[in-house]
Amino acid sequence: MPNQVKARLQSNRKVGEYHHLVLAGEKIADGVKPGHFVSIAIGDTNSPMVTRRAFSIHRATPMTAHGSTLEIVVHPHGTGTDWLAAQEVGTTIDVISPLGKPFALPKNPVSCLLVAGGYGSAPMTFLAEELTARGCQVDMVFGAGTESKLFDVLAAKRIARFFEVTTDDGSSGVKGRVSDVIPNMFLNGHTAVVYACGPMPMLESVAALAKQRNIVSQVAVEESMACGIGVCMTCVLPIVGDDGITRMTRSCVDGPVFRGDRVRWDDLGTVPDDCLGAPKVGGH
């Protein structure tokens, strides 16, 4: 059950190309699990920006000195994220938390690989801790275009058994993409479950690699959202249900985490003909 909280911006620290924000407020950390996200209102009541912005929860800490806190990682690259990254400590931020379905955790202490692209690493150390607490083995791989777009590498090094970094330009770790190193990590780690958060093409490749090896994949997708709470039908993508039927499914309430093998990767941005209620010829 999400709470709408007028939070206080406790800290705003630039980390590479991102900003690490700490938000404090009553109930802001209640019920938060790895994979949950928050939505944040942009600007004042007269703001020309009428939709909220979504951010993965990096960390949630109930009951600190300043009440509960919640941490996010912001990549400023548009009007709203620029605004948020520019806010000063002390400002009041309208936050709704938690939103969405979190990562499903394995019942048994199995070996897990956590794959992140860019700010997709935001929820990963949080997830790694939960998994470790359940006795799971945790391996991790972070990929990014360049070093300044990597986040939380030190924490990952600390918590992961095997940890790899890839960058497109080779400025850090292996030059290349996460998909170049994942196969070996699957082998060395005897991976049972792979978790991924990052750009859609990366998620697709992770899901494909996992499928080849019958590894369960859990991917956190990123679709454009207007409401973030399930009322507008903006954030849908074609997902295959337990009944084998494909539906245009809301990623804000039924996701953002989906099983990788349930996402119709080839049909993203379309409505597959076999999708429930797909348009007849001539379209809707």
Next chain:
Amino acid sequence: MPNQVKARLQSNRKVGEYHHLVLAGEKIADGVKPGHFVSIAIGDTNSPMVTRRAFSIHRATPMTAHGSTLEIVVHPHGTGTDWLAAQEVGTTIDVISPLGKPFALPKNPVSCLLVAGGYGSAPMTFLAEELTARGCQVDMVFGAGTESKLFDVLAAKRIARFFEVTTDDGSSGVKGRVSDVIPNMFLNGHTAVVYACGPMPMLESVAALAKQRNIVSQVAVEESMACGIGVCMTCVLPIVGDDGITRMTRSCVDGPVFRGDRVRWDDLGTVPDDCLGAPKVGGH
């Protein structure tokens, strides 16, 4: 010739219900005379507020340590003025200065009465100094609803020969309106020219009182403006020209200062039938 200046907010001081702002920038004070006004853009380039805001120039000081400076007095009571009053020292403000036609100054050293209502006192000490420099006698009267809406009283006391204050609630000076004290000040001061800046009803009464005694009146009107530079035709009011013909006249370029006897006070907010190009029956 107006300059568009990216000015630096040098100081922002609350004075009663107003904010006294000092703006610094190259050329910002060039050619400024009492009665000129500036226009200020509100918010950033994505601002939902698409029109500028107009403010009388309180003071203009070419060539200080920080370049030229310009001072205005802001009454925060709407989205734009609230925004401006809330800006912090150091912010960049987009200012166009100077705009409009200033107060006409008498050729000879005559006796002048300066009448202000509310923030209408902003340009008055500036005007008083110019008049004094020309050897004119300067009397002043400031009126407001209540004491906290009076501005610059000390400066006025210093420079004026006779000075009166009126407030509707009697919290300062005479309880009542400026029009209650003006007749006596005309007498005692042997007023030849009266200058007025403030709410339209006040300007109307000043113009009427002046007319009765064949005193020349110069009033700075306040009409809602979209452009402030003469291109949009928003800020018009019915003014009688030298040729005796009434025209809907732009207050941003042909005003804001008009001779009181040229303003069609009874017809404000209408288009008089005898106005040039007035609509036939059925309207435009």
Next chain:
Amino acid sequence: MAVDLHSKLGSISLKSPILTASGTAASGKELDQFFDITQIGGIVTKSIMLNPRSGRATPRMVETPSGMLNSIGLQGPGVDQFIENDLRWLAERGATTIVSIAGNDAREFWQVAQKLRGHPAIAGFEVNISCPNVANRGLVFACHPASAAEVVAEVRSAVGADFPLFAKLSPDVTSISEIAYSVVDAGANGVSLINTLLGMALDHRTLKPILGGRTGGLSGPAIRPVAIRAVYQVRAALPDVPIIGMGGIRSGIDALEFLAAGANAISVGTAIFSDPSAPMRIQRELESEIAARNFRSVAEVVSIAHLGV
């Protein structure tokens, strides 16, 4: 001073004039997490069609200055599922419910209405003849008096005489009053004004339309002046017809503007996206705006802009 918020929408009496806008509140369940949906005037549900419908391809949304474009394309579960899940929940919850219905042709409207007629949970119908998110602009019934009237007549024949029926109109017409006449003439008890304006935005990288549906519906504060004008015009043309006003309402003063222009009730839409509790907040704000002007009831302010004009 307490304000009487009760509103009469034709034969429907509402706790308050604040409704949700169709398609921005689903069926109320999600919003009920943020405020008690039984405490506002009512819920107008997402337009429902006969069969399950996938809606359009993504992207379905673009933010624009003080507004947004959407091209959802009436995604929904179909009327049977809607009755079984959404309507049942609304009934149990006890929320005043206005059901929005849509169809590809007049017959489908009739079929949907048939299935819903007489359902105890339904206080009235909003007939969405103005959705811009259809492949064929010709399918925007509200663009033509005749097709608009035909649909309304069909629905009327299905739901029975004088069951509350509101026709939702499009602002993308030469004369909205003309359309309003025709739908009232065809049996609508009232009209809902306005649906979104047809708009488009291009992707700054590809320079192609962003939306999967290419065009989309413009909503939010940006369109409020158009909506106020539409309500004012239709109120002037049809002095006694109940009007549900909407378009960019995000505060109590906005809501008051619509009431004064002639709306008997108002719907909150896009504002919900930035503030899920907007309908409740706006209801509180409206109450104090009314009180601040020394009125005692909503009834006193409805259409007041037309007095002495």
Next chain:
Amino acid sequence: MAVDLHSKLGSISLKSPILTASGTAASGKELDQFFDITQIGGIVTKSIMLNPRSGRATPRMVETPSGMLNSIGLQGPGVDQFIENDLRWLAERGATTIVSIAGNDAREFWQVAQKLRGHPAIAGFEVNISCPNVANRGLVFACHPASAAEVVAEVRSAVGADFPLFAKLSPDVTSISEIAYSVVDAGANGVSLINTLLGMALDHRTLKPILGGRTGGLSGPAIRPVAIRAVYQVRAALPDVPIIGMGGIRSGIDALEFLAAGANAISVGTAIFSDPSAPMRIQRELESEIAARNFRSVAEVVSIAHLGV
């Protein structure tokens, strides 16, 4: 990499696609204090009528979310004064000039055109058949194909065959493509899209319409998605007709969006009010936006949104 900004607007060739929007730049004299008006594509002058005209009562402006309403009502000195003062100045200044003309009936349009025909300073006419600020909505010629065509035909007969003539259309119609067809059919070389949307706002204190004219025209970024849609639709319907696009343009990327949607040139209007040098700034920004996408000329980006659709 240098970008070739030259634009062809039918037979008019422009230094750049950036024009001013009629009624937001007067006749260019005031703007010339802020930037050299001969360095942009051209000036579209305030719509001029036969006789001096007072315009409507004040207030004439309301700011709205990301836009504004105006009810100026075509205030102007009349065509004779316009020729003697404004046109003379523009001629001396050497600015490319498109003269916007208006009238209360087709005959007045003809009379105004007669007086202006053949004037050496005039590169083309924009026929304003879409001003919403007229007492009688029936007078908005652009709302009806027949009346729109009639006015255009009259002006055509006055200015002589194939002298550049642009009909300025209103978005407040059911089908803007239909109107575009009819005016081109009647002899317009091209169309200007869009004029303002009819809107209204109420005074929060009195709860009555703020504007002296009650209704007004909505302009500014708020309407940009409607304008882009209109340009895209008309370009799709009339692939070869020159289009002047406008509506909420305040940056180079906005201008690029209009060109890609199908405009051959664009007009900057409301943006001038917040930034008098906007046309020049937007021209610079447009140049770098085009270069950043590795295009070499304006011609390459015009209508590009329609490629492979």
